[in-house]
Each structure stands twice: as structure tokens, then as C-alpha cells.
Amino acid sequence: MIAEVAPRLLAYATGRTGCRSTAEDVAQDALSALVVRWRRLGPPESPEAFVFAIARRRAARAAARRALLMPLDAVVAIRSGASAIDTYERRTELREVIRAMAHLRKSDRDLLLLRAAGELPLDQIAKITRTSVAAVKMRLHRARARLSQLMQE
Amino acid sequence: MHDDDPSTDVDRRLRAALRPPEDRVRALIAGALSAGPDSRPQRRRPRVVAVAAAAALIALAVALRWGTAPPPAPHRRRTPADLEISGTSSLIVVTRADGSRFVFGPSTGSPVRGEYVIAFPPSER
Numbered sequence: 102m103i104a105e106v107a108p109r110l111l112a113y114a115t116g117r118t119g120c121r122s123t124a125e126d127v128a129q130d131a132l133s134a135l136v137v138r139w140r141r142l143g144p145p146e147s148p149e150a151f152v153f154a155i156a157r158r159r160a161a162r163a164a165a166r167r168a169l170l171m172p173l174d175a176v177v178a179i180r181s182g183a184s185a186i187d188t189y190e191r192r193t194e195l196r197e198v199i200r201a202m203a204h205l206r207k208s209d210r211d212l213l214l215l216r217a218a219g220e221l222p223l224d225q226i227a228k229i230t231r232t233s234v235a236a237v238k239m240r241l242h243r244a245r246a247r248l249s250q251l252m253q254e
Numbered sequence: 255m256h257d258d259d260p261s262t263d264v265d266r267r268l269r270a271a272l273r274p275p276e277d278r279v280r281a282l283i284a285g286a287l288s289a290g291p292d293s294r295p296q297r298r299r300p301r302v303v304a305v306a307a308a309a310a311l312i313a314l315a316v317a318l319r320w321g322t323a324p325p326p327a328p329h330r331r332r333t334p335a336d337l338e339i340s341g342t343s344s345l346i347v348v349t350r351a352d353g354s355r356f357v358f359g360p361s362t363g364s365p366v367r368g369e370y371v372i373a374f375p376p377s378e379r
Contacts, residue, residue, distance in 0.1 A: 107283050111279060125282060132285075133289035136286050194267075198271040198272070218269055241259065
């Protein structure tokens, strides 16, 4: 379960914080919390909702701290072990996506990341964000339309 | 994601851009699985110690404050007055606890010589 959720969690945290190294800290914290909870009290009702809810809180804190120090898209870590061209392309793409997402509403950006990067089902997203499934769907639709428009500009 | 919200191009592009490197994922998994049961409480320990120290300080201050405060005055029981004073026209009557009475009044001048003064003995209750 950990191996399955880890890449999605890391992708989500990267989108939230705009920084790979901060995202790794956030994802590490959330996954460690899940492992500790699992060992002490058994699995939570929904391990995915548990771990993403923690990552969401930690990412919000980390992003707020980081915003005080540097612009959101100033730092994108270089992918280790990849070719220079691949790294450059990925970094450029990531920078563009992050820049476009910065124009979305914070809550819409969060929903889109939970859905696209976290690959969570709608009911889990509704649970994490404490809203209804219908509201999640509506806001996802709006966020996608806006992001699509921003990416074409 | 098996619900009625199919993945769109935006989702796929977002996912591709945010996809983490394999080696970072492996490191993340290894780090998470090595998290011991004491990993989180250790990080919170300084805060717990600070709160406990503050609580102890407050308790000490309260104890010192109560320790130096003057002891509460002992409750004094009211005892019935030994004397009861009452008055009738120009006379003042003082009654003692044992029932004896003293009557005081204005002087009526020197008694005429050859006459007597009648003294009343204390009345019995």
C-alpha cells in the first residue's frame, strides 16, 4: 500500500509546494505518520484519505513558509540520474504547470492535485476537503477548464 | 478512480509533469518504512516539556501565593451580651445575665432630712 501511494503522494506534494525537496519532506512526514499509526493502532479507516489529509496540512504549512522566502516557481529540483535533455524538458514542463496552477484558486488547485496527481476517488476528496461529491465535481470541472485555458496561453 | 469523472488531458499533463523520479520514490518508501514508533513523539517532546515546565511554574507561583497569605481569621462565636440595657421615660434599666437589675435615673435633689430612701432589692426573674 505504501509503495502504491508513495509516488502519487509525492506528485501531489510537489504540485502543492512547487518544490521537489519540500515535497519530499512533506510526503515523508505523511507516510511516516501512516506507518506509525498502522503499527500502533492498525490501519486507519481509509489509509489514502489519512495520508493525503496529513500531506495536505503539511504542504500548506510548508508552502506558506516557502512563500516568505522565494517565489513559487524559483526552485525546481533537478531529476537525478536522468539525461540533461530529459531533465530540462521535465523541469520546463513542471515549471509551466506550476506557473499555470498558481493562477487557480487555492482550493481549486488543491482539488485538482488531489484528483490528477493523487488519483483519489471523488468521495475520498470530498472527505478530505470536507465538502460534498457534487461540489468536488463542479469545482474540478471549473479548475480543469481554467487550467486548460492557462496552459494554452 | 473508478467514478463518473473521467481523467482529462489536463489531468494527464499535470500527472506527467508532477511524476516523481523513481529513485526519490524508493527513498521515500524506505524512509517511511524505517519510521519507528517513537519517531513522532520524539519530535513533539520539546513542546511537551515546555508545557509541563510552564504548568509547574504556575503551580509553584500559586503555592507560594497561598503560602504567604495571612491565615484566615478564626470564626468567633457570638456570645450573648452580659448586660442588657433598656430605658423607660427618664430611667435606664440595666439587666445582668443573672437577672439582677440596676435602675438609673435623674437626681431628685437631696433627700429631706428625717425621711428615708427606699432601696429595692434586685428582682428575681
